[in-house]
Amino acid sequence: MISPPVFCSMVLSFPGTGEQPHFAKRSFRVRKKILAILDEKTHTVVVKLPAVEQSVFCDINREMIYPVAGDWGKQGWTKVELRKITKSILK
Numbered sequence: 524m525i526s527p528p529v530f531c532s533m534v535l536s537f538p539g540t541g542e543q544p545h546f547a548k549r550s551f552r553v554r555k556k557i558l559a560i561l562d563e564k565t566h567t568v569v570v571k572l573p574a575v576e577q578s579v580f581c582d583i584n585r586e587m588i589y590p591v592a593g594d595w596g597k598q599g600w601t602k603v604e605l606r607k608i609t610k611s612i613l614k
Contacts, residue, residue: 525605525613527563533613534559566605577601583612 525533534540534551540558543550549561560569569591572580577599580588587607590596603613 525608525610527561527566527605529610530561530568530605530613533610568603568605570601570603571599572601574599580612587612 531542531549531551535542537553537558539553540551541553543552545557545560549563550557551559551561558570562568577590580601581590584607587604589602591600591602
């Protein structure tokens with residue numbers, strides 16, 4: 524399990540990463556592009572992955588990592604359950 528503060532610390536450790544609001548959530552960006560969106564209420568993170576990486580990570584455990592519903596998921600947007608994922612997989 525990873526807490527939202529631990530996730531924030533991890534993602535902000537990447538060079539050039541900054542934080543900005545994204546509607547009612549927190550987004551983390553590099554060169555104005557979204558790297559991750561954190562929903563602290565549900566303890567989930569959304570990241571965009573290339574199709575092959577999305578498939579590989581989702582095959583690990585679909586209760587931890589799975590495509591976002593609808594067309595967004597088909598474009599690589601992937602939901603990560605912070606309460607279920609390990610730190611090593613998230614890295």
